[in-house]
Amino acid sequence: xxxxxxxxxxxxxxxxxxxxxxxxxxxxxxxxxxxxxxxxxxxxxxxxxxxxxxxxxxxxxxxxxxxxxxxxxxxxxxxxxxxxxxxxxxxxxxxxxxxxxxxxxxxxxxxxxxxxxxxxxxxxxxxxxxxxxxxxxxxxxxxxxxxxxxxxxxxxxxxxxxxxxxxxxxxxxxxxxxxxxxxxxxxxxxxxxxxxxxxxxxxxxxxxxxxxxxxxxxxxxxxxxxxxxxxxxxxxxxxxxxxxxxxxxxxxxxxxxxxxxxxxxxxxxxxxxxxxxxxxxxxxxxxxxxxxxxxxxxxxxxxxxxxxxxxxxxxxxxxxxxxxxxxxxxxxxxxxxxxxxxxxxxxxxxxxxxxxxxxxxxxxxxxxxxxxxxxxxxxxxxxxxxxxxxxxxxxxxxxxxxxxxxxxxxxxxxxxxxxxxxxxxxxxxxxxxxxxxxxxxxxxxxxxxxxxxxxxxxxxxxxxxxxxxxxxxxxxxxxxxxxxxxxxxxxxxxxxxxxxxxxxxxxxxxxxxxxxxxxxxxxxxxxxxxxxxxxxxxxxxxxxxxxxxxxxxxxxxxxxxxxxxxxxxxxxxxxxxxxxxxxxxxxxxxxxxxxxxxxxxxxxxxxxxxxxxxxxxxxxxxxxxxxxxxxxxxxxxxxxxxxxxxxxx
Amino acid sequence: xxxxxxxxxxxxxxxxxxxxxxxxxxxxxxxxxxxxxxxxxxxxxxxxxxxxxxxxxxxxxxxxxxxxxxxxxxxxxxxxxxxxxxxxxxxxxxxxxxxxxxxxxxxxxxxxxxxxxxxxxxxxxxxxxxxxxxxxxxxxxxxxxxxxxx
Numbered sequence: 001x002x003x004x005x006x007x008x009x010x011x012x013x014x015x016x017x018x019x020x021x022x023x024x025x026x027x028x029x030x031x032x033x034x035x036x037x038x039x040x041x042x043x044x045x046x047x048x049x050x051x052x053x054x055x056x057x058x059x060x061x062x063x064x065x066x067x068x069x070x071x072x073x074x075x076x077x078x079x080x081x082x083x084x085x086x087x088x089x090x091x092x093x094x095x096x097x098x099x100x101x102x103x104x105x106x107x108x109x110x111x112x113x114x115x116x117x118x119x120x121x122x123x124x125x126x127x128x129x130x131x132x133x134x135x136x137x138x139x140x141x142x143x144x145x146x147x148x149x150x151x152x153x154x155x156x157x158x159x160x161x162x163x164x165x166x167x168x169x170x171x172x173x174x175x176x177x178x179x180x181x182x183x184x185x186x187x188x189x190x191x192x193x194x195x196x197x198x199x200x201x202x203x204x205x206x207x208x209x210x211x212x213x214x215x216x217x218x219x220x221x222x223x224x225x226x227x228x229x230x231x232x233x234x235x236x237x238x239x240x241x242x243x244x245x246x247x248x249x250x251x252x253x254x255x256x257x258x259x260x261x262x263x264x265x266x267x268x269x270x271x272x273x274x275x276x277x278x279x280x281x282x283x284x285x286x287x288x289x290x291x292x293x294x295x296x297x298x299x300x301x302x303x304x305x306x307x308x309x310x311x312x313x314x315x316x317x318x319x320x321x322x323x324x325x326x327x328x329x330x331x332x333x334x335x336x337x338x339x340x341x342x343x344x345x346x347x348x349x350x351x352x353x354x355x356x357x358x359x360x361x362x363x364x365x366x367x368x369x370x371x372x373x374x375x376x377x378x379x380x381x382x383x384x385x386x387x388x389x390x391x392x393x394x395x396x397x398x399x400x401x402x403x404x405x406x407x408x409x410x411x412x413x414x415x416x417x418x419x420x421x422x423x424x425x426x427x428x429x430x431x432x433x434x435x436x437x438x439x440x441x442x443x444x445x446x447x448x449x450x451x452x453x454x455x456x457x458x459x460x461x462x463x464x465x466x467x468x469x470x471x472x473x474x475x476x477x478x479x480x481x482x483x484x485x486x487x488x489x490x491x492x493x494x495x496x497x498x499x500x501x502x503x504x505x506x507x508x509x510x511x512x513x514x515x516x517x518x519x520x521x522x523x524x525x526x527x528x529x530x531x532x533x534x535x536x537x538x539x540x541x542x543x544x545x546x547x548x549x550x551x552x553x554x555x556x557x558x559x560x561x562x563x564x565x566x567x568x569x570x571x572x573x574x575x576x577x578x579x580x581x582x583x584x585x586x587x588x589x590x591x592x593x594x595x596x597x598x599x600x601x602x603x604x605x606x607x608x609x610x611x612x613x614x615x616x617x618x619x620x621x622x623x624x625x626x627x628x629x630x631x632x633x634x635x636x637x638x639x640x641x642x643x644x645x646x647x648x649x
Numbered sequence: 650x651x652x653x654x655x656x657x658x659x660x661x662x663x664x665x666x667x668x669x670x671x672x673x674x675x676x677x678x679x680x681x682x683x684x685x686x687x688x689x690x691x692x693x694x695x696x697x698x699x700x701x702x703x704x705x706x707x708x709x710x711x712x713x714x715x716x717x718x719x720x721x722x723x724x725x726x727x728x729x730x731x732x733x734x735x736x737x738x739x740x741x742x743x744x745x746x747x748x749x750x751x752x753x754x755x756x757x758x759x760x761x762x763x764x765x766x767x768x769x770x771x772x773x774x775x776x777x778x779x780x781x782x783x784x785x786x787x788x789x790x791x792x793x794x795x796x797x798x799x
Binding site: 052053055056057058088089091240241242243244245246249280281282283286319320322323324325336337338339340341342398399400401402406407408438441442472474476480485488489492496498 | 661662663664665666667669670697700701704705706707708722723724725726727728729760761762763764765766767768769771778780
């Protein structure tokens with residue numbers, strides 16, 4: 001073998017680091033690795049989280065400010081853009097690492113605060129109100145009186161394997177991924193194992209698909225491997241169409257090479273030489289990150305022709321989804337890739353036997369693939385040691401809605417809802433009471449506080465009629481109207497129904513009509529609409545069962561879930577809407593009844609002038625009154641009153 | 650457009666969606682002429698192209714305004730009352746979801762999710778994101794943008 005010039009990092013990393021089985025390095029290599037890992041820095045390093053959550057919070061302005069500050073003060077410092085560490089409500093996050101000292105993290109550093117934070121940290125003092133914590137780094141001097149970041153409630157209960165690099169490394173640097181053990185599993189795989197052995201290892205680990213179905217990933221691969229085909233395809237589903245879930249986006253933005261490595265191993269295992277990553281088109285930043293990462297991996301020879309001289313070749317292409325919820329469904333995704341409307345097909349045949357262009361195709365989502373390098377590195381036994389009887393490993397969840405802290409987390413399977421909500425996310429925002437947790441996207445279920453001790457795994461959840469889905473948790477507080485929220489979900493699903501099969505297309509429409517009838521006017525009980533509304537309500541549950549039993553794909557089969565779960569656990573609220581025509585949370589605007597409080601009313605006449613129904617009477621400078629039978633509940637009077645004299649029940 | 654066609658010179662039917670995506674990016678929106686040209690290029694009937702283009706949310710047949718406002722309607726944003734923001738914008742600009750103001754300055758669209766659920770409610774105007782706004786801030790933002798465009 002010719003002697004490799006390892007003066008540049010690329011050769012050093014591919015020859016010396018990836019191929020080093022023992023993990024034992026000589027001294028010069030160790031110091032080189034430490035400098036790439038940034039365990040030791042020779043000048044200050046400033047890290048800014050520029051994932052989508054950071055960008056939304058204003059990280060780009062912070063970044064500009066930091067650059068300007070450094071240029072103006074002629075400070076020699078490096079600026080590194082990182083992804084997100086998961087604590088999204090603390091974005092924009094700004095970290096500073098001074099030579100010899102541990103990395104210090106600051107939260108909510110908006111543009112106006114950046115200068116102060118930098119100024120004090122560079123002078124070795126800490127802005128106490130903005131500091132989040134410091135990282136645990138052996139051998140470096142700790143900052144006095146600053147807590148360790150892994151002691152924060154948000155992080156202390158997590159088990160971070162997929163997210164171990166998130167927010168720490170630069171997603172634009174393949175080098176950092178490699179020195180943290182990256183691409184070693186791929187190397188091991190393609191040189192040492194035949195494809196069926198990899199399928200076996202993954203099956204032994206009992207890894208189940210993280211996109212909801214819960215099918216054993218290894219078994220799916222084995223089916224595709226054993227099916228004869230001219231050209232097999234491996235597809236990474238990064239469509240993540242569930243509103244309220246954003247873990248896949250976060251993994252891609254924070255640690256894209258983990259996904260690419262997982263995808264490459266999966267492709268090898270099923271015998272595919274072509275892989276496609278199907279990314280949502282709204283995900284502009286993840287797209288950019290991924291494109292760059294693939295380019296880097298190609299330059300390093302980690303994908304492309306004849307990887308590590310093993311004879312295995314792989315090309316990875318990115319395809320942008322054009323925005324259709326149904327394309328999260330495997331068969332619909334495939335038809336979309338074939339250039340058609342994303343309509344699902346009936347299964348079987350499953351894509352693993354007959355998928356893209358009729359060839360064996362495996363579709364795994366981002367999180368499933370991100371698990372793969374870890375399993376091959378540490379063995380299936382390691383993976384199986386985490387989690388519960390029916391569900392192994394760790395799972396990512398995103399926490400959004402009315403939680404005190406929001407973001408994404410990685411926890412062992414089997415943790416309970418209550419420990420995520422109360423111990424990790426710090427409960428409900430503004431001290432409000434928790435009403436329910438919504439799990440699994442629009443076709444998921446709302447789980448009441450009484451069921452919060454349910455462990456989050458496939459088996460226990462199906463016991464209460466729920467599905468894990470992608471793992472998006474949305475926290476609902478007591479100001480939420482469950483009927484209105486159910487209506488919102490059905491409205492969403494009705495719009496996103498592809499229209500192929502009748503139960504889903506017509507059924508969701510009918511469910512929406514019924515729910516609209518409940519949440520909208522007329523309020524009086526004598527009209528024809530009332531009779532129709534009531535007939536609908538009687539049929540609602542029955543209709544829901546018919547839709548879930550007869551629909552073609554997962555979208556339709558799961559579409560009635562929000563209705564069924566809300567009826568099961570929040571029936572009183574439905575009854576209150578139907579019988580009393582009242583929305584206890586005050587969210588269903590049409591059901592509000594307005595009154596005028598005579599004391600604060602000055603008789604200014606504005607409400608009377610603005611009322612489109614002439615439902616307000618009263619003379620100038622005398623208190624006014626609303627004629628209830630004429631009032632349509634539009635709320636204009638409430639908006640225009642300057643004296644807060646109008647209230648509603 | 651010729652350059653984009655050249656990129657997809659293999660005329661494979663699966664190129665339809667990426668091709669339309671790139672044309673829309675360059676042109677801003679799709680037109681009947683574009684559909685006809687694509688039909689000739691890929692040898693796909695116009696009705697099928699129109700069928701595909703109207704199936705997906707991403708494709709539009711209307712020009713955008715100078716400022717394109719996107720209001721997120723994802724679950725988390727919906728809970729954080731994104732609909733009141735939508736209503737306020739509709740009131741301020743006198744446009745409906747999916748349309749453009751008469752002076753062609755503003756267009757309004759609702760989107761399913763921007764992936765910023767932890768920051769909800771999220772509104773995006775061109776490339777700038779706004780989050781945790783109060784409804785009354787919207788008037789000020791729109792006024793500034795309108796002045797900027799004059």
